[in-house]
Amino acid sequence: xxxxxxxxxxxxxxxxxxxxxxxxxxxxxxxxxxxxxxxxxxxxxxxxxxxxxxxxxxxxxxxxxxxxxxxxxxxxxxxxxxxxxxxxxxxxxxxxxxxxxxxxxxxxxxxxxxxxxxxxxxxxxxxxxxxxxxxxxxxxxxxxxxxxxxxxxxxxxxxxxxxxxxxxxxxxxxxxxxxxxxxxxxxxxxxxxxxxxxxxxxxxxxxxxxxxxxxxxxxxxxxxxxxxxxxxxxxxxxxxxxxxxxxxxxx
Numbered sequence: 001x002x003x004x005x006x007x008x009x010x011x012x013x014x015x016x017x018x019x020x021x022x023x024x025x026x027x028x029x030x031x032x033x034x035x036x037x038x039x040x041x042x043x044x045x046x047x048x049x050x051x052x053x054x055x056x057x058x059x060x061x062x063x064x065x066x067x068x069x070x071x072x073x074x075x076x077x078x079x080x081x082x083x084x085x086x087x088x089x090x091x092x093x094x095x096x097x098x099x100x101x102x103x104x105x106x107x108x109x110x111x112x113x114x115x116x117x118x119x120x121x122x123x124x125x126x127x128x129x130x131x132x133x134x135x136x137x138x139x140x141x142x143x144x145x146x147x148x149x150x151x152x153x154x155x156x157x158x159x160x161x162x163x164x165x166x167x168x169x170x171x172x173x174x175x176x177x178x179x180x181x182x183x184x185x186x187x188x189x190x191x192x193x194x195x196x197x198x199x200x201x202x203x204x205x206x207x208x209x210x211x212x213x214x215x216x217x218x219x220x221x222x223x224x225x226x227x228x229x230x231x232x233x234x235x236x237x238x239x240x241x242x243x244x245x246x247x248x249x250x251x
Contacts, residue, residue, distance in 0.1 A: 014069055016128060018135035021064035021078065030064050030078040031055050037118040042155065044225040054116070058094050061086040062115075065135045067128055077132050079117035081139055084110055095151055095182075098220040099231050102181040109146025112139070117150075117204055129207050140236065148234040149180075152205040153227035154219065160191050163219060163228035165199035170230065176214035182231035184220035208232050212240040 021030050034054035038044040048055035059080065067077035087093045093113045095101065104111075114136070119128055140148065154163040201209065213234040220229045 014123075015071055016076070016123075016131045017068050017070050018131045019066060019068055020135070021066050021075075026066075027059065027064055028053065029075045030066060030080070031059070033066075033075050033078055033120065034116055034118050037120070038225065042153075042157075042226050046224075058082060058090065058115075061090055063139065065132070065139065067119075067123075067131045067135075069123070074120075076120040076123040077118070077128050079132065079136070080115055081136075082113040082115070083143060083145070084112075087111075087113065093149075095149065095231060098151065098186070098222060098229055099182040099184055099217070101216075101231075102183060104180060107147055107179060110144055111147045111149060112143065112145040114148060114150040119203075124203055129203070133207075133211075146236050147179075148213075148236070150232060151220075151229040152202070152208055152232055153222070153225065153229050154202055154205065156188075156221065156226050156228055160188055160228065161193065161197065162199040163188060164191050164193045165197045166201055166205075167219060167228075167230075168193075168195065169198070169201070170209075170215050174209055174213075174215050175217075176233075177216055179235065180216050180233055182215075182217035184218050186221045186223070188219055188221050188228055205230065205232075208234065210240060212238050 021027060031048065031053040035046060035049065035052055038054055039046060039049065044054075046054045062080040062082045064078060064080045066075050066079075068074065069076050082090075082093060093101075093104075094115050095113060117132075119132075136148075139145075154166055156163055211234055213232040216231050216233050220231075222229050
């Protein structure tokens with residue numbers, strides 16, 4: 001099993017270690033963690049819910065990575081990765097279920113899609129994300145991927161107020177459609193929101209922006225997950241220098 005040397009100590013009781021999740025048992029661990037997070041926080045309608053799992057037809061075609069607390073043995077974070085070759089076999093990337101991706105075929109270089117990222121609430125800190133990002137960097141380097149893309153979610157339980165407020169901020173600072181334009185298949189319901197309403201970016205979305213990712217259009221309303229999904233694109237050679245240490249070999 002391939003792992004990275006980076007092991008972060010989040011506290012005296014935690015030793016966090018990144019790993020590749022290989023085999024049926026490891027995949028079920030990831031699916032169980034996803035179910036716990038998505039069902040609890042979003043009341044998501046999940047395939048596999050009767051088994052306590054979040055699973056879909058993309059899982060068998062993806063690589064799965066995670067972060068484990070070596071003290072407890074628990075998997076505390078996970079994400080899945082779908083590359084352009086596997087997407088070609090499937091007929092599409094997962095993101096294409098939610099967005100029409102104009103310009104996708106013209107992107108020069110291998111593409112890796114990230115999705116289903118989740119972190120146990122008790123481990124939502126910079127250290128856990130850094131360990132996960134370190135393993136993601138290893139995958140990027142090994143595959144020579146030039147682009148990382150995927151969706152980041154904003155909760156919609158408030159009717160969309162948070163999503164609309166966050167989008168006002170994202171449009172001003174992070175919107176870029178130079179390489180790709182993401183057109184949502186299910187746009188958010190219209191909402192008349194004062195321009196002075198502000199909301200904090202969800203941790204994962206904030207982490208993507210800090211890496212140097214851009215959003216490529218308006219969000220899609222995922223009614224099964226009750227979230228607004230924002231399509232993000234990160235060009236490897238445009239990584240933010242401050243955070244590129246997690247991706248040093250990719251530079």
